[in-house]
Amino acid sequence: MDILFLALALVIVLQFFKRREQQQRVSLLGSYLAPYQIEQQMERLLDGYLRWLGEDDAERRAQIRGMLDGVEQSLSGQFARFAADVQAMPAPLAQVSKLALWIPFAQPLLPGRLLFDVRRAFAIHASGIEAMVRREDTPDAKAQAYALSAELLLMQHTCHWYCRGWAVASARLLARHKTPHAQVLASVSPRTRADYLALTGRR
Template sequence: MQTMDFVLILLAIVVTWRLLCLRYQRTHIALLGRHLASLQLERHMETLTQGYTRAIHEKDEARQLQVLDTFAPTERAVATQIQSLADAMQQENTQATRMGVLPFCVPHIEQFLPASTRDFRTLLHIHAAGLRRVVDNKDCWTPKDRAYHLSAELYLFQHSCHWFCKSRAVADARLMLRHQVQHQKALEAVSAETRAAYLRWLQNGDAQ
């Protein structure tokens, strides 16, 4: 009987914890969704990631460059819209934009363990600056290399959004499921400036 009581209590704790996580995650999803509603980021990102894959598989180099060149307007739109998202999210209060660095979701961690959280607003500005740098080709990459690095910037940005909405572990899993890319590989493939700023944010909080 005591064993059965223990199992029931444990089950109740697990169910309660899960419900708290879902409710907490819904607030983050709603917050980000409200700012994304007026943008077309998801559609633009899908166009670029699928288009880059198609271009890279072109055997003729001239044709490859031609295909890559057609994405210039979409690239500029993505960079502009991510900057708009970062600016809009800056108006939200700090408590609403904190995200836990632990692999799993801990509801309201920003209230009782703030040292284990980071500010999503700062991360968005890192992504916005990184996308703009690659779109403007500040590092003078070849079109193919530029597409490779820009894809990584987009993957990392998408990972951050999933992390904010769900958890770090879920973001890792979704990145692998959707793009067959590990988080570490995406981080290694972004520009050196994005990677350095991202690691400072992760290690030191809100440092950019």
Template sequence: MDVLLGLVLGMVAVTVLTRSEARRRIALLGGFLRKYQLEKHMTQLTDGYLRAAGEADPERAGPIWRNQEATEAVLQAELDGLADDLKDVWGERLRVSRWPVGLPLATRLFPQASFDFRALVQLHAQGLARALRNDDGLSLKDRAFRATAELLLFQHSCHWFCRSRTVASARLLALHQTAHEQVLASVSPATREGYRALTGV
């Protein structure tokens, strides 16, 4: 009975600490995101891409594609700004556990099993820039597809930082009907290689 009670109390303590750490992380990242409108602009851009890609008439699709350029520029500036803002934060506060589930104090107790979120955001900013520059000379539709994948992977990383990799992947699937593996396969090779080297995924 004492063993069972101890296990229950231990599980309760872990749950409370995990939720507390998640709230702290959400507040930390949210404080930086508050000055930007990344989510709003991501939605605007992906909706615009879908409209342009769905237009069968090239003459009508052209203006729709061009109309996305302003939103693309704003998104890139905001993501670059976020990456710059995070540079001044104490590194330990922005460590992310590589483990699939969130456990309290995991990044402090097992720092070798964690990575720097600042480096990951910088990687995402560079990945979006490559996609928008269209370094690989993709078609408009393929360029839009890649840029969307870069943004979805960034969103996944934010959820991973706040909660865990498993929760982030579940949210990605629920919100966009897209698996994490599919998104990772759709970003540029440079982003994918850098992401895997940093996160271990």
């Protein structure tokens, strides 16, 4: 009985510190995101792509596409500024565990090979989003919309990974967008995928 009680007490204590650590990260990342409307514009863009692809009237489809062009430009610019702002984040707070599960107190003790710098990850995402908006590699509008959607979902996954851990981020991606992490990663540009894998090691 004593062992069970101690085990339960340990679980409760670890959960408390886990939530506290995660909330600190949510607050920190939120402070960098606060000046921007990145999440709102991302949702607007993803919903707009569905409307555009489902529209039968050619004139209306062109109108929607024109509106989406403006949202893409705004979102790309805002995320580039956010990624630049995040470079001021203190290095110890920018480290992210590559482990699937969040372990309280573990992050400062992990060796460098089990960590990555989220500032570098956001720079990769900013570059990938900008390239897709400029249609450097995907001149076809539908292919560009699909690839840019993947770039945005991978970026959102990184935000959740930083705040909650890889497993929770992947579960949220699947629950919200019905898309597994592996599919998103396969759908971004080859440059984003190569840089992301080199940094995080996560497929």
